[in-house]
Amino acid sequence: MRCKGSVFIDKVNTFAKIIQNILKMSLMVVGSVAFDAIQTPYGQTDKIIGGAGSYICLAASYMAKKQNLVAVVGGDFPAEYVEILKNHGTDTAGLQIKSQEKTFFWSGKYHENMNSRETLITELNVLEHFDPIIPPQYQGTEFLMLGNLSPIVQRQVIERLAVRPRLIVMDTMNFWMDIMMDELKKTIALVDVLTINEEEAQQLSGKRNIVEAAEAVMAMGPSAVIIKKGEHGALLFGKNGQVFATPAMPLRSVFDPTGAGDSFAGGFIGYLASKGETSFETMKKAVIAGSVIASFCVEKFGTERLVNLPQADINDRIEAFIQLSQFGSTL
Amino acid sequence: MRCKGSVFIDKVNTFAKIIQNILKMSLMVVGSVAFDAIQTPYGQTDKIIGGAGSYICLAASYMAKKQNLVAVVGGDFPAEYVEILKNHGTDTAGLQIKSQEKTFFWSGKYHENMNSRETLITELNVLEHFDPIIPPQYQGTEFLMLGNLSPIVQRQVIERLAVRPRLIVMDTMNFWMDIMMDELKKTIALVDVLTINEEEAQQLSGKRNIVEAAEAVMAMGPSAVIIKKGEHGALLFGKNGQVFATPAMPLRSVFDPTGAGDSFAGGFIGYLASKGETSFETMKKAVIAGSVIASFCVEKFGTERLVNLPQADINDRIEAFIQLSQFGSTL
Numbered sequence: 001m002r003c004k005g006s007v008f009i010d011k012v013n014t015f016a017k018i019i020q021n022i023l024k025m026s027l028m029v030v031g032s033v034a035f036d037a038i039q040t041p042y043g044q045t046d047k048i049i050g051g052a053g054s055y056i057c058l059a060a061s062y063m064a065k066k067q068n069l070v071a072v073v074g075g076d077f078p079a080e081y082v083e084i085l086k087n088h089g090t091d092t093a094g095l096q097i098k099s100q101e102k103t104f105f106w107s108g109k110y111h112e113n114m115n116s117r118e119t120l121i122t123e124l125n126v127l128e129h130f131d132p133i134i135p136p137q138y139q140g141t142e143f144l145m146l147g148n149l150s151p152i153v154q155r156q157v158i159e160r161l162a163v164r165p166r167l168i169v170m171d172t173m174n175f176w177m178d179i180m181m182d183e184l185k186k187t188i189a190l191v192d193v194l195t196i197n198e199e200e201a202q203q204l205s206g207k208r209n210i211v212e213a214a215e216a217v218m219a220m221g222p223s224a225v226i227i228k229k230g231e232h233g234a235l236l237f238g239k240n241g242q243v244f245a246t247p248a249m250p251l252r253s254v255f256d257p258t259g260a261g262d263s264f265a266g267g268f269i270g271y272l273a274s275k276g277e278t279s280f281e282t283m284k285k286a287v288i289a290g291s292v293i294a295s296f297c298v299e300k301f302g303t304e305r306l307v308n309l310p311q312a313d314i315n316d317r318i319e320a321f322i323q324l325s326q327f328g329s330t331l
Numbered sequence: 332m333r334c335k336g337s338v339f340i341d342k343v344n345t346f347a348k349i350i351q352n353i354l355k356m357s358l359m360v361v362g363s364v365a366f367d368a369i370q371t372p373y374g375q376t377d378k379i380i381g382g383a384g385s386y387i388c389l390a391a392s393y394m395a396k397k398q399n400l401v402a403v404v405g406g407d408f409p410a411e412y413v414e415i416l417k418n419h420g421t422d423t424a425g426l427q428i429k430s431q432e433k434t435f436f437w438s439g440k441y442h443e444n445m446n447s448r449e450t451l452i453t454e455l456n457v458l459e460h461f462d463p464i465i466p467p468q469y470q471g472t473e474f475l476m477l478g479n480l481s482p483i484v485q486r487q488v489i490e491r492l493a494v495r496p497r498l499i500v501m502d503t504m505n506f507w508m509d510i511m512m513d514e515l516k517k518t519i520a521l522v523d524v525l526t527i528n529e530e531e532a533q534q535l536s537g538k539r540n541i542v543e544a545a546e547a548v549m550a551m552g553p554s555a556v557i558i559k560k561g562e563h564g565a566l567l568f569g570k571n572g573q574v575f576a577t578p579a580m581p582l583r584s585v586f587d588p589t590g591a592g593d594s595f596a597g598g599f600i601g602y603l604a605s606k607g608e609t610s611f612e613t614m615k616k617a618v619i620a621g622s623v624i625a626s627f628c629v630e631k632f633g634t635e636r637l638v639n640l641p642q643a644d645i646n647d648r649i650e651a652f653i654q655l656s657q658f659g660s661t662l
Contacts, residue, residue, distance in 0.1 A: 113539075208443075210562075211583045231541075232563040233578060245655050247564060247576030252542045271662070284658040292662075318662050324576050325656055327615040331602070331623075331649050 027273040028068040028138050028165070029056045030157050031147020031262070032127060033077070033095065036302060037107040040114065042255045048302040049081050051104065052147030052171065055259035058306040059266025059293040060145070061088035062314055064273040068094060068138045070157065072126045075099035084307055093135040101126045114257055115230060132157050139163070143273040145265060146170040151180060151187040158190050167278045169193040169269045170222075171261065174200050189221035192278070195265055197228045210235070211243075224283060226268070228261050236280075236287050244284045247325055249295040249317070256301045260294045263306060267293030292317045358604040359399040359469050359496070360387050361488050362478020362593070363458060364408070364426065367633060368438040371445065373586050379633040380412050382435065383478030383502065386590035389637040390597025390624040391476070392419035393645055395604040399425060399469045401488065403457045406430035415638055424466040432457045445588055446561060463488050470494070474604040476596060477501040482511060482518040489521050498609045500524040500600045501553075502592065505531050520552035523609070526596055528559045541566070542574075555614060557599070559592050567611075567618050575615045578656055580626040580648065587632045591625045594637060598624030623648045 031053030038045045053071040060067050068091045075098065082092055107121035132153055144165040146154040154170060170191040176184045177200065184204075188194055194217060202208055205216035214225045214237035227235040231254070233247040268283075268290035275282055295317060296305045362384030369376045384402040391398050399422045406429065413423055438452035463484055475496040477485040485501060501522040507515045508531065515535075519525055525548060533539055536547035545556045545568035558566040562585070564578040599614075599621035606613055626648060627636045 209583060209585075211581050229563065232560065233576075235578070235581060243581055243655055244658070245564075245578030245581065247566070247578055250542050250566060250574055250576065252540060254540075281658075285662050288658060288662060322660060324574060326660060327575070327612075327619060327657070329653060329657060331616050331619060 025064055025066065025273050025276060026068070026141045027060060027064050027066065027143045027145065027269060028070065028094075028134075028141040029053055029060065029090075029145045029147065029266075030070045030132060030154065031056050031145070031149060032104050033069075033071045033073050034104040034106060034127075036258060037105075037121070038256055038258050038301060039109040039120075040256050040301075041110065041112055042253075043301070045301050047105065049078075050106065050258060050302055052149070052259075052262040052265075054081075054085070054303055055262035055297065055306065056145055056147050056266035056269075057085055057090045058088055058303055059263040059290075059297070060270030060273070061090070061266075062293060062309060062311075063267055063270030063289055065089050066091060067270075068135075068141060070094035070132050070134060070138070072096040072098060072130050074101040074103040074126045077103045088307075091138075094133065094138060096126075096133065098126050108258070110257060114254055117257070132160070134160050142166045142276070143269055144168045145269045146187075146191065147262060147265065148173050151176055151184040155183075155187040155190065158187075167192050167269070167272060169195065169265060171195045171265050172200070173197075174203055177203050185220060188217070191222055193224045193226060193283075194222045195226040195228060195261070195268075197230070197261070201225070201227055211237075224280070226287065228264060230257065230260065234264065234287055234291060236283055238280045238283070242280050244280075244287060246287055246291050246321075248291060249321060249324060251295065251299065254298045257298050258302060259297050259306075263297035264290035264294040266290070288318070288321055292321055356395055356397070356604050356607060357399070357472045358391060358395050358397065358474045358476065358600060359401065359425075359465075359472040360384060360391065360421075360476045360478065360597075361401045361463060361485065362387050362476070362480060363435050364400075364402045364404050365435040365437060365458075367589060368436075368452070369587055369589050369632060370440040370451075371587050371632075372441070372443055373584075374632070376632050378436065380409075381437065381590060381633055383480070383590075383593040383596075385412075385416070385634055386593030386628065386637065387476055387478050387597035387600075388416055388421045389419055389634055390594040390621075390628070391601030391604070392421070392597075393624060393640060393642075394598055394601030394620055396420050397422060398601075399466075399472060401425035401463050401465060401469070403427040403429060403461050405432040405434040405457045408434045419638075422469075425464065425469060427457075427464065429457050439589070441588060445585055448588070463491070465491050473497045473607070474600055475499045476600045477518075477522065478593060478596065479504050482507055482515040486514075486518040486521065489518075498523050498600070498603060500526065500596060502526045502596050503531070504528075505534055508534050516551060519548070522553055524555045524557060524614075525553045526557040526559060526592065526599075528561070528592070532556070532558055542568075555611070557618065559595060561588065561591065565595065565618055565622060567614055569611045569614070573611050575611075575618060577618055577622050577652075579622060580652060580655060582626065582630065585629045588629050589633060590628050590637075594628035595621035595625040597621070619649070619652055623652055 032051035034051030036050030102125040205213040207213040271286040271289035363382035365382030367381030433456040536544040538544040602617040602620035
């Protein structure tokens, strides 16, 4: 027999655990919310919704219930799309709307093999003087995803957080290496995981060999580096020679690679936030989660596939990834 | 209580099983045994021992105890090297020595990124009129590896076998696609597994997308296709949409890619022969076995690493591959 007090304490403990779970799952995302115009060998789009912040939040929404977004758009940005993000669990309290300005616009063209692209137009607009204001209720976030942005803005976000998040993941690109390598390295020094592609790892580190490049990047600060290889999958390097690799899902049709890297990052950090874990073993599974979401992203133009992705499709793709790459624990 | 007759029958059954095991493990290898001269960004060699047949037999020796080699060399080929092959379990009854002729010689140069190479010299010599004579004791082989050679010679070997092997694996290259596509397709129609690289799969099938290319190749006859992607690993396609992928081991130094594809093939078929199995699930593990052996091959020039490879190193690398790519059966 247990007394009533014991039942009460059980209930308090359960409630406390729920609160803990909500806290541990807190995820903040910083990144552009933008218009894209895309040309691929399969077709082209008018201005559609894009930007790292959009892709990351949508991707993460299939792993973590809530994403606290910090971003900026102009008065031309459609309210319906903000609703779509909200419906995916994105808190838009940190989404600034500059009604007198225009939303960031990028236009690019993919070549025949989809591995290389060319930027046709970049109009920074609202992004030029982006001041990342963090709503008070976002403070105390445990997981922080810094989508590709100026490394100065990325660093401002870290500095404006009263408590350092348990895990900071940062994405960047060669553009910042070309124009502000020193600023970039200062920000990289502050993060836990850096996601870049192979050429960027080489450019950043000055090392041609990918193992040496990853080690050189980790010597700059991060405890893990993810090398995104597109159709060839991804590599995760950790300290003490830890390394994990996944192939990409071989797809019958790749319509538009735009946002694949952001979707990967969103799935990756969304998975970790949902588990509340940051171990290398959990990061392995997070790399798979990111790869799964990215594999959907490229199947349609822009965010189309990510905006409406049935859970059953995700479960099937996870199973397909397991079949694709798992052979057991012995030969 | 069991009677003495029962013990006798047990012994007969055990003996029969041993014989069965020996039979099921029978592996025949056809391929060039050659001299190579190699230039890489790390250095260059004089004439060293090479050829698909050498790499395949050495690689397979770490999986299957015996490899029945069918090949041809000239009088200039060093007897010591034949001894090395014999010491690795290679039966050289099928190695013809044409004392009045010269051994096949290939010279090539790898470029900075090691992904592309240029052929500097090809002297066919004994290979020009190679008549693949199969010693009677090789008949009844269960596993046959057709190393890269003229598809006409590869087909002759199949036709000269009284009983079709349980599994025929064939390697080839773009060279044969350029000069004798029709002959090549006739041979491909007769094999179970074809190993080629990505560009070759596209050239052979006329399909750009790798899934469609693999399906088109399987429509030509093989029930499985392996796409070798070098530093990006390998893809195994089977019937009914089956697909498996492995990353390559990220290596700190890749000295010489020569023979990597042959070593992969040798490890692959050697593993299957040692298990006596040809299911898709076993092929997944065979792809790992091939990847493990290939990862050693590239660490030194030519066959140097494969000639003397401690079992402990292989076990460690298998474990490293498991750590590299296995995350479990759920997310």
